[in-house]
Amino acid sequence: MVTYAVELENVSKHYGSYEVLKDITLRIRKGEFFSILGPSGSGKTTIIKIIAGLVSPDRGCVKFNGEDCTNKPPYKRNIGMVFQDLALFPHLNVYENVAYGLRIRKVDEGEIREKVFKYLELVNLDPKIYAKRRINQLSGGQQQRVAIARALITEPSVLLLDEPLGALDFKVRQHMAMELKRIQKTVETTFIYVTHDQSEALTLSDRIAVINSGKIEQIGTPQEIYEKPATKFVASFIGEMNFISARVENGEVFSEIGRVRVKKLNGSREFLISIRPEKVRINDSAENSFEAVVEEVNYLGSHLLLKLRVGNAYLKALTPSSVRIKEAEKVVAGWNSEDAILLEA
Amino acid sequence: MKLSLPAIAYLAVFFYLPFAIVVAYGFGYPEFTLKHFFEIFNPIYAQFFLNSFIIAAITTLLCLLIAYPVAYYIAVKSKKWKNTLLILIILPFWISFLLRTYALMAILSKFDLLFTFTAVIIGMVYDYLPFMILPLYASLEKLKVSVIEASYTLGAKPLETFYKVMVPLSKPGMVAGCLLVFVPALGEFVVPTMLGGVSITTLGTLTWDLFIKYHNWWRGSALSVFYMIIVVAAILYYIKRVGRLEI
Numbered sequence: 162m163v164t165y166a167v168e169l170e171n172v173s174k175h176y177g178s179y180e181v182l183k184d185i186t187l188r189i190r191k192g193e194f195f196s197i198l199g200p201s202g203s204g205k206t207t208i209i210k211i212i213a214g215l216v217s218p219d220r221g222c223v224k225f226n227g228e229d230c231t232n233k234p235p236y237k238r239n240i241g242m243v244f245q246d247l248a249l250f251p252h253l254n255v256y257e258n259v260a261y262g263l264r265i266r267k268v269d270e271g272e273i274r275e276k277v278f279k280y281l282e283l284v285n286l287d288p289k290i291y292a293k294r295r296i297n298q299l300s301g302g303q304q305q306r307v308a309i310a311r312a313l314i315t316e317p318s319v320l321l322l323d324e325p326l327g328a329l330d331f332k333v334r335q336h337m338a339m340e341l342k343r344i345q346k347t348v349e350t351t352f353i354y355v356t357h358d359q360s361e362a363l364t365l366s367d368r369i370a371v372i373n374s375g376k377i378e379q380i381g382t383p384q385e386i387y388e389k390p391a392t393k394f395v396a397s398f399i400g401e402m403n404f405i406s407a408r409v410e411n412g413e414v415f416s417e418i419g420r421v422r423v424k425k426l427n428g429s430r431e432f433l434i435s436i437r438p439e440k441v442r443i444n445d446s447a448e449n450s451f452e453a454v455v456e457e458v459n460y461l462g463s464h465l466l467l468k469l470r471v472g473n474a475y476l477k478a479l480t481p482s483s484v485r486i487k488e489a490e491k492v493v494a495g496w497n498s499e500d501a502i503l504l505e506a
Numbered sequence: 507m508k509l510s511l512p513a514i515a516y517l518a519v520f521f522y523l524p525f526a527i528v529v530a531y532g533f534g535y536p537e538f539t540l541k542h543f544f545e546i547f548n549p550i551y552a553q554f555f556l557n558s559f560i561i562a563a564i565t566t567l568l569c570l571l572i573a574y575p576v577a578y579y580i581a582v583k584s585k586k587w588k589n590t591l592l593i594l595i596i597l598p599f600w601i602s603f604l605l606r607t608y609a610l611m612a613i614l615s616k617f618d619l620l621f622t623f624t625a626v627i628i629g630m631v632y633d634y635l636p637f638m639i640l641p642l643y644a645s646l647e648k649l650k651v652s653v654i655e656a657s658y659t660l661g662a663k664p665l666e667t668f669y670k671v672m673v674p675l676s677k678p679g680m681v682a683g684c685l686l687v688f689v690p691a692l693g694e695f696v697v698p699t700m701l702g703g704v705s706i707t708t709l710g711t712l713t714w715d716l717f718i719k720y721h722n723w724w725r726g727s728a729l730s731v732f733y734m735i736i737v738v739a740a741i742l743y744y745i746k747r748v749g750r751l752e753i
Contacts, residue, residue, distance in 0.1 A: 215655050235658040242659040248652035252674045261670075262660035315661060 164227040166191045166319050166351040167212055172221035174207055181207045182375045185221070189319075189353060194345050196354045196362040199372035200398070205355045206245070208372070209321050212353065214238050225318060241312030241350075242321040246328070247304055249296045255281070255307050256292040262315035280310040283344060302333045309344065319351040326361070338365060359399045363387065371395045393504050396435050403441070403476050405434040406506060418471045421449045424498045433504045438466065440500035441478035443486070447495030455490045469494050531727035542728035551712065558709040561698065562691035565630040569638040569687050570680065572631070577642035577679070578672075582651060592643070595636050603633065607700050614701065621703035629701040630691055637690075638683040645679025646672075681747050689740050693733050709733060 167189040174182040181204045189195045199205045210216040211223060214235035222231040230238060241262075250258050257264075259277045268276075281288040284306035296304060305325060312320055322341070326334045338361050345352045356362050362369050363383040371378045371386060371394070379391040390396035393404070407416035407423075408431045414423050416434060423434065453476065457468035465486060467478045476494055486492065527535075534542055580591045598606060610629050614620045619628070649672065657667040673680075695710030702708075709729065716726035 213655075213659055215658065234663075235655070236661050236663050238659075239661075240659055242656065244652045244656060246650060246652050248650060248656040250653060250656075250671060252671075261657070261662075265661045265666060265670075311656075311660070321659075 163190070165189055165224070166193070166226065167353065168224040168227075169208070169211070170222050170224070172208075172211060172218045172223070174204075174211065174216065174218050180375055182211075182218070185372075185375075185377060187370055187377070187380070189351060190368075191351055192349050194342070194352045194354065194365055194367045196356060196366040196369045197372060198356055198359060198362040198369050198399075200357055203372045204375040205357075205372055206323055209242075209323050209353060209355050212319070213240055213242050213321055239315070239318050240321060241315060241317035241319070243305075243308045243312050243323065243325040245323045245325065247308040247325070249304060249308055249311070251296055253296075254292070255286070255294050255296070255299070256288075258296065258307055259310045259314055261311060266315065276314055277310075280314045281306075283313070283347060284310045285340070286310070301329050302337060305329065305337055306340075309341075313344075313348060313350065317350065319353060322352060322354045324355055324357070326356075326358075341365065363399070371398065373398070390435070390502060390504070393433060393435075393506075396502065396504060401438045401477055401479075403436045403438065404504075405436070405474060405476075407432055407434050418451055418474050422498050423501060423503060426503070429505060431506045433506050435502040435504050436476075436496045436500060438477040438479040440496055441469075441476055442495050442497075443467070443478055443480050443484065444493050445495070448497045449501075450493050450495035453492050453494040455486055455488055455492060458486060458488055528727045528730050531723045532731040534724055542724045543732065545725050546729050546732060554707050554709055554712040557707055558692050558694075561626060561630060561694070561706075561708060562688050564627055565634055565691045566638075566684050566688045568627070568631045569635050570684060573635060573638035573642050573683065574676075577639050578646050580639075580643055581646035581649070592640075595639050598632075598636065604696070607633075607696060611700060620701065621705060623702070623706060626698050626702040626706050629697040630694065633697060634687045634691060637686040641682035641686060642676060642679040645676040645682075649675050678747070681744060685740050685744050689737050692736065 165188045167187070169185050169187040172182055172185040173180070185204075185208060187208075197205045197208055207216060211218050214223075214230070214233060214237075218231070222229050224230060225238065250261065253261070256277055259280060260273050263273045263276060277292070278288045281291065286303060286306050291299070291303070291307075296307070299307065308325065326337050329337060341352070341354075342365050354362070354365065363386075366383055368380065368382055369386050370380045373394045379386060379395045381389070381391075386395060386399055390399065390402075396402045397404070405416045405418060405421075407414050407421065409415075409426060414421050414426075421434065451471045453469040453471045455467055456470050456475070459466040459468075460482065463482060464479050465482050465484065467480060467486065469476045469478055469492070471494060478494060480486070532542060533539065576595075580588055580595075583591060607629060610632065611620060614625045614628065619625045653671060653675070654667055657671045658664075662670060693710055694708065695714060698706045698708045699711055699714070713726055713729050713733075716722045716729060
């Protein structure tokens with residue numbers, strides 16, 4: 162039997178009459194970079210706080226390495242956490258912030274010093290320069306690194322990260338995301354990463370749980386989530402997606418832009434055909450082809466994002482920018498049935 | 507500048523001038539001598555100093571213990587509740603201090619506590635509590651809940667978190683609150699007199715007796731000046747502290 166680093170079983174939580182989490186079940190493997198992805202207010206921070214023990218669930222249980230820890234306080238859970246606002250101790254310098262968890266564990270001074278230096282080096286902060294600095298003398302990215310070192314120094318079984326990059330500038334943010342990946346590979350600890358940024362989740366994660374309004378929409382690898390979204394929410398939240406409503410009549414499929422061929426029907430009479438913009442073929446042979454008018458051309462550098470009108474519907478299409486297309490041009494747009502995903506309407 | 511003249515004149519007539527007279531008497535007006543300052547260190551007055559110190563110290567300690575949880579509770583509440591709760595804390599200020607002390611006399615006599623040491627402490631804590639709650643609240647309000655949570659996730663139990671995180675971060679508020687309570691409590695006159703009666707003698711009652719009962723303005727003045735020096739020293743210490751703690 163596989164033991165998981167963290168398991169949530171049928172966890173529910175409500176604040177007043179507001180249901181934040183509805184029957185959440187998650188199994189996070191050891192050493193995995195697992196992301197919880199959802200829009201703000203979806204309940205993702207509540208999930209991570211329940212794992213940390215900072216919030217207790219109304220129903221359900223939380224297990225660490227197979228052991229029920231639902232009623233264990235956070236200080237007995239052997240976790241590390243990087244907070245949204247970092248929550249560094251403003252009265253302590255860098256060294257003492259990082260050393261905190263070891264001081265609590267009454268580790269001897271020599272070992273503390275050795276480990277503080279080791280973990281500061283792990284997060285790429287030169288201890289000789291930064292150990293004595295005050296927290297408010299550091300940049301946002303440096304504070305981030307201190308928070309990660311502080312959370313990892315106790316060698317927790319799992320590191321929880323609650324949108325830690327939210328406050329950083331775009332460039333620093335991208336760089337820190339890559340740093341996180343590197344650090345995770347080095348320490349091989351289970352990382353649980355909460356974010357609303359789909360591109361961050363796709364690049365960093367081994368697996369992603371997409372959550373919306375307190376419910377899990379889908380759990381899977383980045384490829385699965387992107388290429389085989391299970392619900393309309395997942396399809397629209399991650400990347401761009403075209404939705405065409407369709408229905409089945411006498412074994413044939415009629416969509417809002419005309420008759421189409423689909424790969425296989427899932428039994429429901431009404432559904433959505435979803436096609437990624439990069440799967441829309443322009444002036445190229447495709448199983449389903451329609452005449453279209455180019456309404457907008459957005460230059461993205463390597464690609465063009467086109468807005469096409471097909472009858473009364475619109476399609477977004479992504480095409481290499483080497484293809485010369487102008488507004489108001491008439492084109493043929495289409496897709497192959499294997500590139501379309503059928504979703505419940 | 508001109509508009510501030512009435513206030514300056516008012517203070518000059520009712521505070522600086524009388525205080526100058528007190529200082530003059532303290533130095534033996536119309537002579538000049540330091541003997542009155544030596545007189546107040548007479549062993550027979552030691553009990554007064556000691557009583558004042560004990561009352562002020564107990565009051566400060568009790569206020570700190572009672573105020574801390576209250577201040578923290580208000581600090582973590584939502585904005586709407588904060589204002590309501592803060593108004594409830596300062597509500598007693600809207601009623602005359604004397605009136606409240608008279609009311610307290612009536613209550614304490616019901617419990618046979620009037621004119622006891624306990625009565626004085628109850629009255630002092632009641633009067634000074636808001637002065638402890640408000641600065642503590644101001645400090646605790648800046649403390650982020652996530653910092654406390656971070657301490658928990660790093661393995662610190664609630665009590666360790668309190669000593670290692672909350673106490674250092676709320677120190678400016680604790681120092682301010684303790685000074686705001688201890689210094690005036692040391693010179694308090696009304697509460698010990700009204701609730702303690704003749705049995706409780708303090709620096710305040712001693713000053714009153716020296717001026718009014720014994721007409722010894724010189725000794726009374728020397729005592730007042732000495733007390734004033736303690737107050738100023740405490741305030742300077744606080745400013746230095748606060749400067750270092752960067753609030």
